[in-house]
Each structure stands twice: as C-alpha cells, then as structure tokens.
Amino acid sequence: MADLHISGLHKYYGDVHAVRGVDLEIPAGEFTVLVGPSGCGKSTLLRAIAGLEDADKGTIEIGGQVVNDLPPRSRDIAMVFQNYALYPYMNVFDNIAFGLRSRNTPKSEIEPRVRRTAQMLAIGHLLDRYPRQLSGGQLQRVAIGRAVVRSARLYLFDEPLSNLDAQLRDEMRGEIKRLHQELGRTMIYVTHDQIEAMTMADRIVLLRDGTIEQAGTPLDLFERPATRYVAAFLGSPAMNFIDASLVAKSDTLALRLSDGATLALPQRRTVNLLNRVDQPVVLGVRPEHIGRATAGERPGLARYTGSIELLQPTGSRTYATFNLGGTRAVAELQAHDVSTTNQQIELSIDMNRVVIIDPTTDRVLS
Amino acid sequence: MTPLARRRATRLGLRLAAAVALTLIFMFPIYWLYMISFKTAAEIYSFPPKWYPGTFNLDTYRVLFRDGDAATVGNSLIVAFCSTALAMFLGFICAYSLARFSTGGKHLANWIISQRMIPPIAVVFPIFLLYVWLDLVDTYIGVILLYTAFNLPYVIWMMRGYIMDVPRALEESALVDGYTRWQVLWKVVLPMCRAGLAATMIFTFVFAWNDFIFALVLTRTEVATYTVQITHYFGGQSNFWAKISAMSVLGTLPIFVATGFMQRYFVRGLSLGAVKG
C-alpha cells in the first residue's frame, strides 16, 4: 500500500476549470472518501489519479513516485467503475483473472488467487457465468474482485454503488468497509451520497466547484464544519439556517431572531463572537438538536414556542416543520410529541451544538 | 515538452501523415478520371502520361452535349428520382405497418429481407422476358418499376427500424386528439423519422443512379442511362477514353455534390444500416 500526495492539481475541460488547485495528502492504508455534488470535480480528480485523464498542472505522487507521465497500467493501481465495466465476452473467472494475465502472472498462481478472491466476495459459485447472467449486486462484486485480486498499492472506487437499489447499497457499503479492514490498503472512494461518505470514511474530503471545501474525519466535518456549505451538505435532514443578529444579554451573548425571540448562547460558545455584537449572523441548528421542551431549565437549552405547519412521521420519529424566526425549520421530535398541525408547541434548542455563521463569508465563526 | 506529450505529438503526426497518404491514394483514381475529361486527345494519348492537363479543355463535354449523349444523364435522373420516390412512399407505409402491427409476423419480414439477397442477374433475366412480352423494354415505367421493386426491401428494413424508435405515445396522443391513422402517419410519424428518411433516400437514389446491369438489359435507346452509355465507348482495340471520362464525370459529379451536402446522413445511414440490420 502507498500514500498519495497531490499538490497544485489543475484540470481543464476546454473552458471548464474542473479541478482548481487541489492539494491533498492521504496517508497509506486509509479509506478516504471524495464527496460532493455532481460537477464538483471529484470524478475528475479520481480519474486524474488513475491516469485516465492528464493533469494540466500540478503533481500526483503515489508512494513517493511522481506518476504524472505514467500510463494507468504503470501506476500499480486498481479501479472499480460505476457501471462495472466488466468484459462481456469473458466469464467471471476470466474477468477477474484479466489483470493478472496481462501482467504475465504464472498460471499456477492465477487460479488459486482468483478463487480466493471470489470466495472472499461470496461469488465463488459464479466463476463460470457470464456478466449478462448476473444481477447488479453480483456484477459489482465481480468488479470489486477484479480490482482486489491484484495487490495494487492504491484502490480507486468511482461511485460503485450508484447503480444499485437502496437495499443492496446498504449491504454493499458494509461489505466494502469490511474489505478495507481485511486488506488494509489505501482506498479512495468517490460518491455524491453523504451517507456513504459518513459511514465508510476514515477521512472525508468534501469538494465543491473544483476545490476542497473541507477535509477531515466524518465527525470533524459533521460537528465542526468550516463553512455553511459543509454544514448544509452533511446530515439528513439538513441543518436549519436562520437569520439572526448577535446581541448582548445578561453576561453572555444571545441571538435575536426576526420575530423578536432571543436564544441565549452558553458562555463558552461566545469566545470568537465578542467582536460581532449587534451584527447580523446566521444561526445553524440541526433538526436533531431541536426537541420538545421538558420541565426544568437545563444549561444550554433555549426555549422557543413554535406553531407546527407540517408533520412527517417516520415511525420512531416525527419531523415537524415550524416557523423559527421567519424561516421554515425542521425539528426532530419523538413520535408522540405532537399529533396535529397548527398546534403551538414548546421546543428546546440545544445551543451547545449550534453553529454561528458569518453571512458574508459563509464561514463558521463558532 | 514532457516525454508523454512528446510521444503523443509524434503519434499524432504519424497518424496525420498516414491519413494524408491514404486519402491521396484513394483519391488518385478519381483525380485521374476527372483529369482525363479535360485533356486534349494529344495529351491523353501521350506516353509517358501527363499528370495534369495543360489547359482546361471542355471539348469532350461539348461533343457529348451536342451528340445528345449527355441526355442519358437526364434519363438516369428521371429513373432514379421516380423509383426513389415510389420506393420511399410504398416502403415507408409498409414499414409502418410492420413496425407497429407486426403485420405478417416474422414470415413477411423475413421474406422481404430475403428479396434483397437475390442476385440481380437472376432477376433481370426473367424480368426481361416478361418485359418483352409486355412490351415494356426500353420504357421509363419498366425500369422505374424494377428499381422500385429492388429498393423496397432496403427501404422497408431501414424505415422499420427508424419507426420503431419513435415513441408510440406520440401517435396515441394524436389518435386521442382525433386524427385518423393515415393522418398520424404523415403528420406525426414522418417528421420524427426525418433523419432516417434522408439517409435511406440517399442510398436508394444512389443505388438506382449507379445501376448498370438492369439498365444494360432493359434499356435500348430511349431510356439508356449514363452507365450504359459509358460502355458504348468501349472499343475492341481502343476506348474513347475522353468520352468515357467525361461521361463518368457527368455521372458522378451530381452524386458527389449530393453526398457532400448530406454527409452526415450518408455516413449515419451506412453505419446504422449495419447496426440495425
């Protein structure tokens, strides 16, 4: 396995600047997820690492070796494609063995390796079949098998689960994660699905418009987003954003909403905000941090009375849409906390967990 | 330049050189043919051969027009045009029936395709006998009819494929709106198949235009097409190269121009023909 160094990478497609100056360090053995909306450049970045596209500027180093001028076959990498890219005129065994045969691996080695890989992926019984006879999940396993059977130093996954149905996707997510634990290789995984990113990654790299918005562990990005974009991207349902202004209150700061309500911030949260009193900010609060108010004052909880506009029950929880300071917001309540709309309900917002955002730069202040 | 870029550039250069060489080789015969038509007799019959005409000489063309030989091009035009129109019309409606209703099932479709496989010589012989009997030899109708019949399988096969690509929903919505099936055919389906129609039409026309053996057998003096006319200039000992050449130019230039304009359709027609066929 090898580490990956990318510095100053730029890639143009005609006039489109798809990758704008990306610097990335991936330690050996880590499972890194490149995530972002379509068009953010994540696939381009992956393909540049693979050598399927040329970088216009910058360097790509795998295991300390600059690979910019090397064709894909010389980079010692393996890749799993979104549409599987299996060879339709070969059976599963030959598909998996293809890479080994191309590199003139001795015949005696090929068979046991292929069989072992197939067993590991639970497709040992399909080795004689042809791609057209297999289901989506099986096809994906063969594609993974083809990549894994060669001991490459870097594994690339290009949205491999996008073509599978939801249930299969859940299953395969766990399998790929388990695979990484077993093999311990460096893996780079591209997806647009934030759930895949959160559940599978050792590190997440969130891309936007060709640059890295933020990189870090999943919890890093989730709990300490650097920008509004990151905060909004991760988490489902998405974070609520409400315009407010920062005011002084008692011995701490509070947020005054457009309807006059104020929500007090715990003191330790105000450290970076002291010079912004009386300025407009954006309050970011996740639905799971807004709940039904219980009796008693607990530190850090602010109370708010809202009128329920819409209820979306999911079984164990109910998502309630209400008006929070002039904006529609979603709260995650217990299933039986509220039963009808147009009802006033007292909510408590966990101010320990909110983020305060500068409205002009969209950077998270605190 | 990085070594990778240098390799790329060399490869591109080689490919370009090969492309140019290939094109020159393939174009040379056409160049020679055209060039002969502009040479004087002395230039043609000189040895070693001259590689380009001294002057742009149009004498041969004047002779052809004066003698009425050039009229054979007109015959070709009439025959090709009429048979193409007829084949496209009959073929289109037949193809629609096959595409939407699977009329006649597999058997009809297979029979129609098999008609394309019949060797012309085997067909032209009994047709000739029939035409003698019906007094259709050397008539426009006779030739047009045969060309139409020979082109129909191709038209039906191609248009069937194109029609099947048109979403049924469009026709169904038109029917619901009150159109008759005949109107739907012409107002809804036809416009959607324009590209396929163009490609098929070109092919059909070119086939009729370029045909030799049918024309050879079925025409005499009235309806002689330019292809037959050219063979009149073959002699036992020497050929009238100038006339052969000039006539060939007259016969090929219109097609060159037409396919030049319809480039995309032509190429698409050829390649799709294989994919659909």
Add this chain to the structure above:
Amino acid sequence: MRSGQGATFGERNFRYLLVMPAIFVLLLVGVFPLVYLVMVSFQGITMTETSTDFIGFANYWQLFGDARLWQALLHTLIITAVALPLELVLGLAMAQLFLDRLPGRAIFIALLVLPVVISPIVSGATWALLFDHRFGPINQIIGWFMGRETILLWTINPSLVYPAIIVAEIWQWTPFMFLLLLAALGNVDRSQLEAAAIDGAGWWRTFFRIVLPAIAPVMTVAVLIRGLDLFRLFDIVWALTQGGPGTMTETISVFTYIKGFRQFETSYTAAVALLVIVLLSALVMYLLKRVELAR
C-alpha cells in the same frame, strides 16, 4: 371524435392496406421470376429453338456437366476469398486510424467515402484507364520503382487480371467497411477500455480480447453484405475484362449474362439462374444459422 361510429373499412384493414402495394411490387421481383425461371428451365428454348415444349431435366443435366459454369463459380469464389479479408483488414486498420481525434478528420472521411458512391461500372472504367498499358499511370509508377520502363498488360495478362480486378474492387469498397467499422469502434464501451488499461493490458491484448468481440456483430453483418455483393460481381469485371482473357475472369454473373444475352440460350440460362439463387439462399441461410448459434 369518431366514437360512436363503427370503424371504416380503411381503418379496420389499415395495416393490410399499407403493406399491399409494397408486397404487390415485390411479388413482381420476388415470386414471378422464380416461377417463370422454373417454367422456362424445363423448356428447350435456345437461340434457334422457340418451341415451349417441356423437355424435362435436360437443362439441369447439362448444368452439372458444364465445366465453364463451375469454373465461373470458382472464379467468383477466388475473388471473394481474396478481396473480402483484404477489405476487412484494411477497413479495420483505417477505422482504427481515424478513431481518435485528428485535425481535419471530417474532411478526410468525406473524401474517403467517395469511391463508394461511384457506380461500379465507372469504377471499372476508371481502373481500366489506370491500368492501360499504353497510357495508364500505374505502369508509369511501377516503372519508377523498378527503375526501368514497365509495360504490364493488366487486363490481358492471365497472371495480372485477377490482381487488377481485386485492386479495383478493394479500392471501391474498403471505404464502406471503413465507415461501418468506424461506427462500431466508436460504440465500444469506453469504461471497458479504461478498465483494461488499468488492469495492465497492452494494445494487442485489449484489441483482441475486448474490442474485437465487441465489434464482432457489425463485422459479421459487413462481411455478409460484402460477401453477397462479391458473389454478384458483374460491373467491374465487365468494364475491365468482359470476363476475359477467354473465360478466365468470368464470374457467375458474367457467365449467366453471356449465356442469356449473347448466346440466347434462354432455357439453359434459366436453369443457371435458378442454380445461382438456390446456392446463394443456401449460403445465406447457413451463415445466418452460424451467426445465431454464435450468440
């Protein structure tokens, strides 16, 4: 809206009315000749004999013993067996050359298509021109390479007539193969090629294991179409050699034409024509079965 009224005759039988005219015309070409040929082939009509009495299988017995006929078939087979593979390989090479981006690609392709749209008879005449031993440039060019004046009798010399015909054929029809294969190559799934590149496959391995199987269906159709065309070869041979010298380059179509329209052996020609149809149909059906099985 027409609801409430019964469908008219035209509407009920719409589908049949649409196919009838076409079928009617096709019958003229498809069924009538066969019937007529069968009838005439059992008669004894020749240049001199006009009686339409049936003479049984006499013409067919003559068929089997006619050396010239079988030679004509052999000639046709030779030309096909040589020209077809050459066209295929050359067309494939050209398609590969023009597959990726190239400056002026569209112009090159537009020019290379031209030989295909020329009438075969014109193509034959053109090559007769080029091969002319007195005024043709081919001999001149060969002379440059050989360093001395060469006079080759392309259309008369028995060792040269076949090459001449084959060259003319290949010149005209390779662009057809080229276009077909270009489209097929363009349709090969890019991600498979990328996967192969990452797997470490070199150019040859990728070509033979992945590209060829992917374009095999189109290649089969192309070979079928061209094979049929070559079987029916007439125009180019007629323009270059008229089947000569002697009967050396007589293809089956040329043979049939001469028998029917020069020697006026009407009934015998009918038998020959039927034989040709039967042979061709058998060949096509056999090939189609092979293709079906291969799937």
